[in-house]
Amino acid sequence: MSVLNEVLAANEAYAADFGAKGELALPPARGFAILTCMDARLDPAKYAGLSEGDAHVIRNAGGRASDDAIRSLVISYKLLGTKEWFVIHHSNCGMEFFTDEVIRGLLANSLETAALGVEGFYDVGTGPGSAEAKYIDWLTISDQAQSVTEDVARIKAHPLVPAGIPVYGYIYDVVTGRLIEVPTATAAGKAA
Numbered sequence: 001m002s003v004l005n006e007v008l009a010a011n012e013a014y015a016a017d018f019g020a021k022g023e024l025a026l027p028p029a030r031g032f033a034i035l036t037c038m039d040a041r042l043d044p045a046k047y048a049g050l051s052e053g054d055a056h057v058i059r060n061a062g063g064r065a066s067d068d069a070i071r072s073l074v075i076s077y078k079l080l081g082t083k084e085w086f087v088i089h090h091s092n093c094g095m096e097f098f099t100d101e102v103i104r105g106l107l108a109n110s111l112e113t114a115a116l117g118v119e120g121f122y123d124v125g126t127g128p129g130s131a132e133a134k135y136i137d138w139l140t141i142s143d144q145a146q147s148v149t150e151d152v153a154r155i156k157a158h159p160l161v162p163a164g165i166p167v168y169g170y171i172y173d174v175v176t177g178r179l180i181e182v183p184t185a186t187a188a189g190k191a192a
């Protein structure tokens with residue numbers, strides 16, 4: 001079965017047992033939001049105990065506080081009433097395995113999927129690639145505790161974020177499934 005058919009079959013089964021979820025309110029019932037990585041090993045609904053309707057989950061590569069992640073967080077509190085936020089990065093994140101320079105070089109070479117060797121990513125495509133990658137800040141990570149702390153601090157310092165929202169900083173351990181607090185991040189994220 002193709003991925004498309006697998007997804008549609010899974011959705012058919014999900015919708016068949018949808019129950020009262022059609023009556024859920026738009027604002028998240030538990031009043032919080034999580035910003036986390038898109039990594040396929042992370043399932044915020046499971047690791048944070050969420051059901052449909054409970055919380056906002058904003059995901060991108062690295063779980064970074066990009067302008068677009070902040071756009072979502074601002075909508076999350078301003079229009080939909082969330083009162084507490086989490087920034088959750090994770091161990092063994094793909095964003096630790098390259099730099100802006102590396103991904104720009106890979107994309108300049110070709111648009112095919114790169115390979116990952118012991119020395120990092122390398123390109124196996126034949127091209128052409130594109131220089132457009134130069135114009136994107138890829139928000140790569142060299143140290144998880146530092147990236148969580150920076151992102152919490154950036155969110156807290158944003159002029160559209162009210163001082164009263166606490167932002168908690170954690171690293172999800174992909175080996176144990178545990179959330180590990182980053183104290184410097186949580187300190188930076190304290191509600192005023």
Ligand SMILES: [Zn+2]
Pocket residue numbers: 037038039061062063090092093094095
């Ligand atoms: Zn990741």
